Amino acid sequence: MLAIVKAGATYLPLDPEYPQARIEFMLQDAGAAYLITSEKYSDRFQTMAKNILMEDLLRQAPQYDVTPPDVMITMQDVVYVLYTSGSTGQPKGVQITQLGLVNS
DSSP: HEEEHTTTTTOOOOTTTSSHHEEEEEHHHHHSSEEEEEETTTTTTOOOOOOEEEEHHHGGGSSOOOOOOOOOOTTTEEEEEEEETTTTSSOOEEEEEHHHHHHH
8 A cells, every 4th residue: 555655546445345336336436447456356346447466466576666656746635535334325435635644
């Protein structure tokens, strides 16, 4: 997650124990481009997001550049999206910014 934040991207924490329909809704609603998951859950979710397996990341880690990306991050940038249960029963995404994160 730290690498995602340092790259200026936004992450969406998901619990694989949540109902499949809820996770699929959150992935679609958030417009997730990538889903970092494990082999255990790789075929569980129907999503347009590209699966990236943790096992592959760990095997390939030595080939990745460790130079920090040259990315300008502001306090208004979204760090992560947290879904609540929502008063309507439909999950609702709440955007947490850099400022909100350091203000916790």
